[in-house]
Amino acid sequence: MERNRIRNFCIIAHIDHGKSTLADRFLEITQTVPEQKMADQYLDRMELERERGITIKAQAVRMLYSAVEGNEYRLNLIDTPGHVDFSYEVSRSLEACEGAVLLVDAAQGVEAQTVGNAYLALEEGLFIIPVVNKIDLPSADPQGTVMEVADLLGVEPGDVLEVSAKTGEGVEELLRTVVEKTPPPEGDPEKTLRALVFDSDYDMYRGVVAFIRVMEGKVNKGMKALFMATGAASEVEEVGFFAPDMTSCEILESGDVGYIITGMKDVSMVKVGDTVTNAKDAAQMPLPGYHDPKPMVFAGVYPVDSDDFTNLRDALDRLKLNEAALTFAPETSRALGFGFRCGFLGLLHMEIVQERLEREYGLELVITAPNVVYEVETSQEGTVYVRNPSEMPEAGVIKEVREPYVQATILLPPNYMGGIMELVKERRGIYQDMTYLSGRRVEIRCRLPLAEIVMDFYDQLKSRSRGYASLDYEHIGFVPGNLVKLDILINKEPVDTFSCVVEKRRAHAYGKIMTQKLRQLIPRQLFDVPVQAAVGGRIVARETIKAKRKDVLAKCYGGDVTRKKKLLQRQKEGKKRMKMVGRVEIPQEAFIAALKVTREEIGK
Amino acid sequence: MRIYMHWPFCRSRCAYCDFNTRVAGEDRMKRYCSSLKEEMRAWSSWLPQEDRKVTSLYIGGGTPSIVSGEEMGALYREAGRRFHMMPGAEITVEINPATWSRHDFRAAASSGINRFSIGVQSLDHDLLRLLGRSHNAEEALRSVQYAQDAGDVVISVDLLYALPGESKGALLTTLDRVLELRPHHISLYALTLDEKTPLALMHERGVITLPDEDNAADQYFNALEKLGSEGYLQYEISNFSLSGYRCQHNLAYWRREQYLGLGAGAHSFLGGCRFHNVRSVLDYTKRMQRGLSPIEEWEDLTAEDGLFEEIMLGLRVCDGVPESLICKRGNGLDELEKRGLLRRTEDRVLLTSRGMLLSNLVLMELLPV
Numbered sequence: 001m002e003r004n005r006i007r008n009f010c011i012i013a014h015i016d017h018g019k020s021t022l023a024d025r026f027l028e029i030t031q032t033v034p035e036q037k038m039a040d041q042y043l044d045r046m047e048l049e050r051e052r053g054i055t056i057k058a059q060a061v062r063m064l065y066s067a068v069e070g071n072e073y074r075l076n077l078i079d080t081p082g083h084v085d086f087s088y089e090v091s092r093s094l095e096a097c098e099g100a101v102l103l104v105d106a107a108q109g110v111e112a113q114t115v116g117n118a119y120l121a122l123e124e125g126l127f128i129i130p131v132v133n134k135i136d137l138p139s140a141d142p143q144g145t146v147m148e149v150a151d152l153l154g155v156e157p158g159d160v161l162e163v164s165a166k167t168g169e170g171v172e173e174l175l176r177t178v179v180e181k182t183p184p185p186e187g188d189p190e191k192t193l194r195a196l197v198f199d200s201d202y203d204m205y206r207g208v209v210a211f212i213r214v215m216e217g218k219v220n221k222g223m224k225a226l227f228m229a230t231g232a233a234s235e236v237e238e239v240g241f242f243a244p245d246m247t248s249c250e251i252l253e254s255g256d257v258g259y260i261i262t263g264m265k266d267v268s269m270v271k272v273g274d275t276v277t278n279a280k281d282a283a284q285m286p287l288p289g290y291h292d293p294k295p296m297v298f299a300g301v302y303p304v305d306s307d308d309f310t311n312l313r314d315a316l317d318r319l320k321l322n323e324a325a326l327t328f329a330p331e332t333s334r335a336l337g338f339g340f341r342c343g344f345l346g347l348l349h350m351e352i353v354q355e356r357l358e359r360e361y362g363l364e365l366v367i368t369a370p371n372v373v374y375e376v377e378t379s380q381e382g383t384v385y386v387r388n389p390s391e392m393p394e395a396g397v398i399k400e401v402r403e404p405y406v407q408a409t410i411l412l413p414p415n416y417m418g419g420i421m422e423l424v425k426e427r428r429g430i431y432q433d434m435t436y437l438s439g440r441r442v443e444i445r446c447r448l449p450l451a452e453i454v455m456d457f458y459d460q461l462k463s464r465s466r467g468y469a470s471l472d473y474e475h476i477g478f479v480p481g482n483l484v485k486l487d488i489l490i491n492k493e494p495v496d497t498f499s500c501v502v503e504k505r506r507a508h509a510y511g512k513i514m515t516q517k518l519r520q521l522i523p524r525q526l527f528d529v530p531v532q533a534a535v536g537g538r539i540v541a542r543e544t545i546k547a548k549r550k551d552v553l554a555k556c557y558g559g560d561v562t563r564k565k566k567l568l569q570r571q572k573e574g575k576k577r578m579k580m581v582g583r584v585e586i587p588q589e590a591f592i593a594a595l596k597v598t599r600e601e602i603g604k
Numbered sequence: 605m606r607i608y609m610h611w612p613f614c615r616s617r618c619a620y621c622d623f624n625t626r627v628a629g630e631d632r633m634k635r636y637c638s639s640l641k642e643e644m645r646a647w648s649s650w651l652p653q654e655d656r657k658v659t660s661l662y663i664g665g666g667t668p669s670i671v672s673g674e675e676m677g678a679l680y681r682e683a684g685r686r687f688h689m690m691p692g693a694e695i696t697v698e699i700n701p702a703t704w705s706r707h708d709f710r711a712a713a714s715s716g717i718n719r720f721s722i723g724v725q726s727l728d729h730d731l732l733r734l735l736g737r738s739h740n741a742e743e744a745l746r747s748v749q750y751a752q753d754a755g756d757v758v759i760s761v762d763l764l765y766a767l768p769g770e771s772k773g774a775l776l777t778t779l780d781r782v783l784e785l786r787p788h789h790i791s792l793y794a795l796t797l798d799e800k801t802p803l804a805l806m807h808e809r810g811v812i813t814l815p816d817e818d819n820a821a822d823q824y825f826n827a828l829e830k831l832g833s834e835g836y837l838q839y840e841i842s843n844f845s846l847s848g849y850r851c852q853h854n855l856a857y858w859r860r861e862q863y864l865g866l867g868a869g870a871h872s873f874l875g876g877c878r879f880h881n882v883r884s885v886l887d888y889t890k891r892m893q894r895g896l897s898p899i900e901e902w903e904d905l906t907a908e909d910g911l912f913e914e915i916m917l918g919l920r921v922c923d924g925v926p927e928s929l930i931c932k933r934g935n936g937l938d939e940l941e942k943r944g945l946l947r948r949t950e951d952r953v954l955l956t957s958r959g960m961l962l963s964n965l966v967l968m969e970l971l972p973v
Contacts, residue, residue: 524817526943526945526962526965527943546818548817548962548965549817549818549820549821549958549961549962550794550817550820550821550824550961550962551961551962551963551964551965552794552841552960552961552962552963552964553963553964559608559857559863559865559870559871559872559873560871560880561857561871561873561878561913561916561917562871562878562880562903564916565909565912565913565916568916568964568967568968568971571964571968572968572971575968
């Protein structure tokens with residue numbers, strides 16, 4: 001097909017603003033999916049996505065659309081994730097498009113992440129088609145939302161389309177607009193191949209599937225493909241596109257979106273953002289913008305059953321294939337045994353990885369409280385990066401501890417301003433400025449330590465604005481802070497799993513919560529057990545677990561000795577499963593419960 | 605030989621009970637009674653002469669006292685025909701308050717029954733009701749008096765502590781009133797919630813709260829002191845008696861002497877083997893009527909099992925176990941002694957008072973598993 005009949009576009013929308021429903025209407029109108037096969041929200045393939053109603057992995061589907069004038073167009077809809085954790089994936093999928101549909105819920109109005117992604121799209125030079133969705137809702141305010149969107153993009157209100165993805169109203173017109181307004185792809189099909197990997201998947205039998213947008217040149221079966229960033233080269237076994245199931249074809253040319261299968265089994269060789277070229281006639285320069293996404297949030301991931309360690313490693317290897325940003329390295333914890341220190345883009349990313357590991361790989365996991373990465377200036381080793389609080393250098397050699405900050409944008413109705421400003425202050429935020437987007441929406445800009453977001457800033461933001469406030473942020477680097485490492489000692493022995501880095505003035509409060517919680521969770525032992533929180537060598541909080549006083553079986557009724565024996569044997573087996581910290585026996589459940597409270601209670 | 609005879613019937617079921625008992629009518633009890641007699645006859649024909657010499661017999665339940673004193677006496681006399689009751693043999697019947705009249709106690713005593721174990725449990729009206737006991741405090745005390753009036757018999761009183769909502773002083777208050785009657789023997793048991801009992805369900809749903817561990821421990825230690833000062837000697841974790849009135853039958857369990865259990869679900873320990881009868885009363889009577897063995901399951905004990913039991917049971921008794929038994933079990937002993945849970949005499953190892961209440965933890969250290 002001629003290149004000027006191709007349109008590559010995406011939909012930018014906040015969670016629940018109706019992106020998947022709109023995609024479903026597109027698939028119907030273009031008859032890409034036979035009606036009987038049309039499951040709602042076809043593009044969200046993974047079970048998890050369907051359940052949560054969010055798109056995690058970018059997808060790309062080819063649709064054929066006959067326009068009014070009789071010409072047939074090839075529309076490639078590239079689905080993008082909506083959450084801030086996945087902004088790198090968003091930027092890669094934007095890179096694969098020339099146009100973007102900016103979808104805003106007529107009842108909810110513009111949200112912070114929508115603004116963030118809209119500006120990202122503008123920066124990438126995409127043509128933006130503003131659309132207000134859900135105009136059929138009784139609570140909708142199409143007029144107000146149209147004005148807001150027009151203000152945001154600096155366009156005329158008349159340029160903003162109004163649709164209902166649910167009823168289909170206005171969707172045909174939207175498709176016509178996509179065809180009219182989205183520029184056709186550029187790029188010379190005769191040049192050397194350069195294709196962008198914007199996503200990947202793993203097929204049990206066929207290996208890695210790379211989702212690509214061909215920028216220049218063409219790719220066909222039999223060609224030897226080279227992944228420029230990783231240096232991996234392999235013969236192309238299959239070329240194809242999504243309709244929306246994988247459909248093989250002869251060739252993909254510049255402007256096309258599709259996939260290639262090279263039989264490669266090593267998932268780490270195919271990275272999102274990498275450039276594919278022809279190994280025999282390699283391009284001089286890769287496409288711009290590739291970088292390894294940097295995980296900012298870290299947590300220990302351990303199997304509940306230590307026999308599952310190898311399974312966990314295999315599962316992480318597999319997951320890494322289409323979770324480009326996931327990192328992991330083995331670590332050990334005396335409380336939890338062998339596991340991995342995993343790096344995530346953010347909390348949602350962490351939760352998704354955990355759920356996928358548990359659901360798709362049947363693993364039962366313990367996840368430690370998440371922490372951010374710290375940049376520590378030491379007098380002996382220069383600058384070190386601390387991904388696990390227990391690895392924090394001795395206080396004596398630390399010159400400075402820096403923590404990651406984000407530039408945050410919060411959008412909210414004006415009546416919640418007071419509460420949210422307070423929250424920002426409590427969480428060490430640095431207020432910058434404030435803009436009224438419209439009479440019903442204010443934008444606050446501030447800087448925040450990422451650690452606060454990792455803690456519970458978002459939950460608090462939602463609860464203090466009754467769910468109306470939204471948040472977007474981007475990393476802006478490391479800022480020095482008055483931070484200390486807090487250790488938890490059980491019977492005078494530090495327990496690595498509970499170590500954390502906290503602001504100095506909050507160390508006492510944090511220590512108190514943790515020690516109290518542990519006192520409740522750890523069963524009483526044969527002797528008094530002190531539970532202490534310490535900064536450096538100094539104890540900042542202390543609780544005592546009193547020695548156990550009663551653990552005795554009741555009477556041996558009518559000579560039933562066997563039952564008594566069984567009860568004791570069961571108790572002894574339970575004891576064998578206990579984790580030992582020095583001479584203190586702690587059930588793993590207590591560790592898990594204690595890890596759970598950290599995030600929930602410390603913010604308060 | 606020691607004989608345990610199970611009477612698996614009650615007038616109503618207590619809220620905390622998971623023992624083998626049920627509420628049943630006259631007919632079923634009569635059929636059960638004949639089955640018991642049949643089982644006695646069978647055993648007496650199998651056992652060698654020496655093993656038919658009985659030094660203690662214990663009729664427990666359930667509630668044996670829902671039948672009259674005469675009927676209980678008749679059951680005992682039947683046992684006397686099948687086995688040889690040794691002079692001075694201890695013959696106990698468990699009694700629920702408000703079941704037997706003065707006359708019943710006399711009738712039972714005149715048949716040769718010489719020990720009554722009375723389930724007083726508590727003297728708090730509300731708690732008795734909550735526990736599902738079918739008597740009040742006055743009836744319980746009256747039962748003790750009736751039993752005392754029956755002649756030269758030994759009286760034992762069972763009490764529960766750590767009951768729902770109980771204060772630290774509750775057990776002492778109860779003891780004060782019970783001790784006025786000077787029973788020969790007292791058993792103290794902390795309430796345990798067995799799964800699926802009504803009380804356990806109430807606890808799960810938060811309808812009742814149980815006193816915490818410290819409350820229970822305080823109650824126990826206060827009771828130890830009180831009983832000691834009143835002349836009651838502790839001889840086992842939960843058992844106390846005036847000098848010379850220890851329960852021979854229960855001591856036999858803890859000393860791993862052999863015993864024969866008769867009736868539905870009854871447990872026996874004979875010839876180094878543990879076995880028990882079918883639990884269901886219906887199955888039991890059916891089997892007896894057809895001349896089949898009522899035994900459901902055997903457990904052959906290895907030497908290791910035997911050692912396990914000897915330590916588990918022996919440590920419950922105040923004079924403990926020979927040190928030679930425990931020495932085989934490594935060095936945990938010193939640690940337990942240091943923590944004040946164990947004491948060593950010349951050649952025996954015994955639990956301290958603190959150790960008694962923590963006996964599971966001690967056993968955990970010492971038991972081969």
